[in-house]
Amino acid sequence: MKKNIALITALLIATGICTVNAAEIHPQRQAELLYLLKHDCGSCHGMRLEGGLGPALTAKRLAPYGIEFLALTIVQGRPGTPMPPWRPFITDPEAYWLAGQLKQGVNQ
Amino acid sequence: MRFLRYLLMASAFYSAQASAECLTRGTGDMGIIIERAAGSVQVVDRSTHQALFRVEGLGDLSHASAVYSRDERYAYVFGRDGGLTKVDILCGKITHRVVQGGNSIGGAISQDGSLIAVSNYEPGGVKIFSSQDLTLVADIPATAVNSEKRAKTVGLVDAPDQRFVFSLYDTGETWVVDMTDPAKPQIQKNLNVGKLPYDGLITRDGRYYIAGLFGQDGLALLDLWHPEKGTRLILQDYGKGEQKLPVYKMPHLEGWAMAGNRAFLPGVGHHQVLVVERGDWNPVGKISVHGQPVFVMARPDGRQIWVNFAFPDNDTIQVIDTESLKVIKTLKPGKGALHMEFAPRGEEVWISIRDKDEIQVYDTRSLELIHSLPVDKPSGIFFTSRAHTTGL
DSSP: HHHHHHHHHHHHHTTTTOOOOOGGHHHHHHHHHHHIIIIIIHHOOOTTOSSSSSOOOOOOOTTTSOHHHHHHHHHOOOSSSSOOOOOOOOHHHHHHHHHHHHHHHOOO | EEEEEEEHHHHHHHHHHHHHOOOOSSOOOOOOOOEETTTTTEEEEEETTTEEEOOOOOOOTTTOOOEEEEOOOOOEOOTTTEEEEEEEETTEEEEEEEOSSEEEEEEOOTTOOOEEEEEETTTEEEEETTTTTTEEEEEEEOOOOSSSSSSEEEEEEEEETEEEEEETTTTTTEEEEOOOSSSOEEEEEEEOSSSSEEEEOOOOOSEEEEEEEESSEEEEEETTTTTTGOOOETTTTTTTTSOOOSSSOOOOOOSEEEEEEEEEEEEEEEEEEEEOOOOOOEEEEEEOSSEEEEEEEOTSSSSSEEEEOEEEEETTTTEEEETTTEEEEEEOOOSOOEEEEEEETTSEEEEEEEGGGGGEEETTTTTEEEEEEESSEEEEEGGGGGGGGGTT
């Protein structure tokens, strides 16, 4: 698992997703993303992100994962699980910003 | 001095208000609406389209659901955070509340009304309580997935002969629990019913239990007249060769939509409603709809099917005519159209519009909006007529 995370992270760095600057996300869009996180991601992960049919997204549980890995999971989904790709609705920089929020413990 | 007297009077008046008297009326045209973000419920009057009480302090109500006592006076509300709350809807207050698990997904009331079963994700299993005072009667742990985790339980319903039926998400099982003797639950386990059952439903007559499968095509059907025969897969060829779309919200199977001899089901990963003939359970058609269906619900007379959709199409409701199998109306009630509840005789349907903080009431004959009422981030709507319906 750890090996996979490192590998995917390396790939991400190679493809340039890590170079985004979170400051580019407009505050209004940030609010929209947090609303989406609470209500739409929340339909599987729980409105308080403490888990449901999908796993919890608390800072504690996400501690072993890097921001890049989480951002990739958001935009590409997780094949073989119910986690869908959010790419049609969330850009790479937005996913990166959202992953950062999750790592910091949004809603906690 | 005069001011002090005023204060005393005011506080006396206030406390009289605070301990508002209980209503003296029937509850047959009442219901509750979940305010998912605030952790409260509104008690409503179906006839006047008004709120009667707001009851607070029910915890995390995202994905909350409710069942009713057979006298239609008490609602049992199942919260996401494991909270089970008994609400007296005539007095607008909580009578009992327990936090019975860490993470839950709904429940059911037994045929005789004496037991409340709750389905838990964490720790995986089902717990059964006395409907009187919510004391624990039975604890039924699910199959272990590894040394730390047990399977999540989903699709819990009540069934005739004092039984409960539910499925195990991680291990693909359907269990039937006979609670005839509450001290000795009899469990019949059906293994390998299919991959990742995510929800279940029971037909109105209580005969068939069907688990929707996320991990493969098809659904797992159990005939409760013959549980010894085990489950069988139906519709396993559905969607073969078609690209499945990403699913942004799991469908719900609670509202068993039957019209005549036909059942209407959400097509997982497809912009379709499936039509199935009851009995042999073969598909008779697919209806193309606006998005991926979440709830597919029949008007009680079976003449119409109302469908809402997963993100990003959750601003739309479509109405299907069950005779022609055509979409006859597309409504745009607002973003976050999460749940629908029909009046028991079907003349109205109430719809939760999350992002507008309101409930919209539609006349099902004219398909027009006739009322709306303010509710904070509404989700589930539950009318008391559910008290007398198997599976609700």
